[in-house]
Amino acid sequence: MKMHNNVFEVLQRASSFLSAHGREETAARLLLQHVLQTNYSGLMMQMQEQVSEENIATFEEMLQMHANGTPIQYITGVEEFYGRTFQVDESVLIPRPETEELIVGAIARIEKLFGEGDSIKLADIGTGSGAIAVTMKLECPQLAVTATDISAQALATASKNAEQLEASVDFRLGDLTEPIACEKWDVVLSNPPYIAFQEAEEMSLVVLEHEPHTALFAEEDGLILYRKLAEQLPALMNSRALIGVEIGYTQGKAVAGFFQQHFSQAKVEIVQDINGKDRMVFCVIDE
Numbered sequence: 001m002k003m004h005n006n007v008f009e010v011l012q013r014a015s016s017f018l019s020a021h022g023r024e025e026t027a028a029r030l031l032l033q034h035v036l037q038t039n040y041s042g043l044m045m046q047m048q049e050q051v052s053e054e055n056i057a058t059f060e061e062m063l064q065m066h067a068n069g070t071p072i073q074y075i076t077g078v079e080e081f082y083g084r085t086f087q088v089d090e091s092v093l094i095p096r097p098e099t100e101e102l103i104v105g106a107i108a109r110i111e112k113l114f115g116e117g118d119s120i121k122l123a124d125i126g127t128g129s130g131a132i133a134v135t136m137k138l139e140c141p142q143l144a145v146t147a148t149d150i151s152a153q154a155l156a157t158a159s160k161n162a163e164q165l166e167a168s169v170d171f172r173l174g175d176l177t178e179p180i181a182c183e184k185w186d187v188v189l190s191n192p193p194y195i196a197f198q199e200a201e202e203m204s205l206v207v208l209e210h211e212p213h214t215a216l217f218a219e220e221d222g223l224i225l226y227r228k229l230a231e232q233l234p235a236l237m238n239s240r241a242l243i244g245v246e247i248g249y250t251q252g253k254a255v256a257g258f259f260q261q262h263f264s265q266a267k268v269e270i271v272q273d274i275n276g277k278d279r280m281v282f283c284v285i286d287e
Helices: 009-018 026-036 040-047 052-066 072-076 099-112 131-139 152-164 198-202 206-209 226-233 250-260
Strands: 078-079 084-087 120-125 142-149 169-173 185-190 237-244 266-271 278-286
Touching: 009 026, 009 052, 026 040, 026 052, 026 072, 052 072, 072 078, 078 266, 084 131, 084 152, 099 131, 099 185, 099 237, 099 278, 120 131, 131 142, 131 152, 131 169, 142 152, 152 169, 185 198, 185 226, 226 237, 250 266
Parallel strands: 120 142, 120 185, 142 169, 185 237
Antiparallel strands: 078 084, 237 278, 266 278
């Protein structure tokens, strides 16, 4: 008997397959949309249409990869962030929705601190896929944006994203503030590695086996890079400036303490994400 291969049936089989392998069934839909180069509504309208043998073969290969643990974003090579499509590969962390909240908070504070001022210099330290730097440039075109990373591969991915999304960003290779140390800055943002090494056993294998460990883990219980940033940034910030970092949900007091220690006159605040967890620390300098 010939097996029917319309979209509905292919999707049903794929969802059952992923479910049996302990994966989210919705991944089947996302992967099929990618193979058929359509969106959710487009897929819904094609439910009774036949899927070619070639597309089924591609789709089944992707399903197997995901069942084996590869994140969907690394299979499709893309992730949505702040309404835009970013290229991702295993050299960069997959952008998270929480980081969108860092952008929202930063934009609100930039407007309050600088008004409509132009030529505001912003640095994104540890840019990864370029999600923060590119988004800030596109949302606030008046910013002069520089982005750094210690990984040349990550910078290559970030540069591709900037080019595709038509964002003018100056990319620099180096560790933390090293590539930006010869200048003064108005805004510095960072989403550095902040997971303590001992937390690895609690983490999903999907993340551990595929996302770059240099972008996930940090020494001193995940706090070393915040401490270094707080120590290094006072010499690099203008007298009116903003620093914003994403943090792990248990790190608010420690990270805020670092910045308050080194910017004693600044307003330092811990901000929660949409889930009510400590997620950002902002340091507003207005001497």
